[in-house]
Each structure stands twice: as C-alpha cells, then as structure tokens.
Amino acid sequence: MSILDDATNLPDPSEVSFQSTAMRYGLIGGAILIIVSALNFMFGLGGGFILPILFSVATFAVYIVIMVMAVRHHRDNELGGAITLGRAFMVAFVTSILIALINTLFAYLYINFIDPGYMDTLLEQSRGMYESFGMAEEQIEEALKQVEVSFTPMRQLLGLGVGALVGAVIAVIIGAIMKKEAPLQA
Numbered sequence: 001m002s003i004l005d006d007a008t009n010l011p012d013p014s015e016v017s018f019q020s021t022a023m024r025y026g027l028i029g030g031a032i033l034i035i036v037s038a039l040n041f042m043f044g045l046g047g048g049f050i051l052p053i054l055f056s057v058a059t060f061a062v063y064i065v066i067m068v069m070a071v072r073h074h075r076d077n078e079l080g081g082a083i084t085l086g087r088a089f090m091v092a093f094v095t096s097i098l099i100a101l102i103n104t105l106f107a108y109l110y111i112n113f114i115d116p117g118y119m120d121t122l123l124e125q126s127r128g129m130y131e132s133f134g135m136a137e138e139q140i141e142e143a144l145k146q147v148e149v150s151f152t153p154m155r156q157l158l159g160l161g162v163g164a165l166v167g168a169v170i171a172v173i174i175g176a177i178m179k180k181e182a183p184l185q186a
Contacts, residue, residue: 010080010182018091021074026098029066033059033103041110041118063099064170067092071178082182088175089168096167104160111151123147 040055071091075083083091111118126147130140149155 010082011078013079013084013087016078018074018078018087019094021070021078022091022094023098025066025070025073026095026102029062029095029099030102030106032062032066033099034106036062037103037106038110041115059103063096063167064174066099067095067167067171067174068178070095071174075178075180080182082180083178084181085172085175085179088178089171092171092174093168096171097164100160100163100167104156104163108153108156119148119151122151 036055036058040052043051071083071088074091075081075088079087123144126144127140130143135143
C-alpha cells in the first residue's frame with residue numbers, strides 16, 4: 001500500500017479500463033454458476049424444499065463474492081488502491097450482467113438441448129408436491145401452467161432484466177462499501 005502514501009504515483013483511472021477485469025470475473029462467476037446450476041438441475045428436483053433453497057443461496061453468494069473480488073482486484077491491482085463509488089459500481093455491475101447472461105444462456109441450453117425431458121420431470125414432481133399440499137385439480141393445473149411459463153425464453157429474458165436491476169442495487173452497495181478515496185496531494 002505504499003502507493004497510497006504518495007498520491008502522485010496513482011494511475012489515472014481514465015487510462016485504466018475496467019472492462020477486462022469485469023469480463024474476467026464475469027466469466028469466472030459464470031463458470032462457477034454453470035456448475036451450481038448443473039448440480040441444481042440434476043439434484044435439485046428431488047430435494048424437496050431445502051435443496052432448491054440452498055442452490056438459490058449459493059447462486060446469490062457467488063454473485064456477491066465474485067462482484068466483490070472484481071472490485072477489489074480493480075481497486076488494489078489496477079488503480080493503486082483507490083476507487084470511486086461510480087467506478088466500483090461499474091465494475092460490479094458489468095460483472096453481474098456477464099454472470100447473469102452466462103447463467104441464463106446455460107439454463108436455456110440445458111432445458112432445451114442438454115436435457116429436453118427436464119421440464120416433464122419438473123412438472124411431474126411439481127404435480128406431486130401440489131397434490132401433497134391438498135390442492136384442487138384446477139389449482140394444480142393453473143400452478144403447472146405458471147411453472148411452464150416461467151421457463152419460456154421470454155420469461156427468462158424478463159428474469160435477466162430483473163437480475164440486472166438486482167445486480168445494480170447490489171453493485172451500488174458493494175461500491176459504497178469498497179470505495180476508497182485517493183489521499184490528498186501535498
């Protein structure tokens with residue numbers, strides 16, 4: 001951290017791009033989530049309520065940890081230890097968008113090409129769960145329609161938009177926590 005002792009040695013942020021860091025960490029996060037999602041698709045169906053919740057928590061944790069790592073790397077290794085809120089936000093936000101794109105693309109490919117029978121299995125198990133709740137047949141049919149709709153490409157794009165909004169909120173929080181002003185020059 002000796003670079004913070006002498007503000008004249010700090011790199012000019014306008015000359016340092018954050019895109020390569022955001023891309024690298026976005027790809028790393030996306031790869032991790034492909035593994036988490038594949039495990040969820042393979043084992044999450046038979047896990048009742050607990051396993052899907054654990055996979056959701058793991059997914060959320062990966063997003064946050066990777067976004068923090070991207071901002072920390074950019075701040076400490078590329079900007080000499082100082083970063084503005086806006087810059088930290090952009091690094092975290094672009095990272096989250098890439099992770100979300102990769103995760104959404106993988107889910108689409110998995111459901112439509114890798115395991116095309118996934119939806120049938122999901123609907124079958126959902127029906128069993130709804131029946132165990134004692135739901136009426138009309139309620140079950142309506143609930144199953146909602147499950148099917150939630151996996152359509154348009155709904156997944158909508159989910160990507162919601163994910164971007166959530167990513168933006170998380171990026172602001174991460175940016176506010178991780179910002180570090182450059183020392184004043186003497």
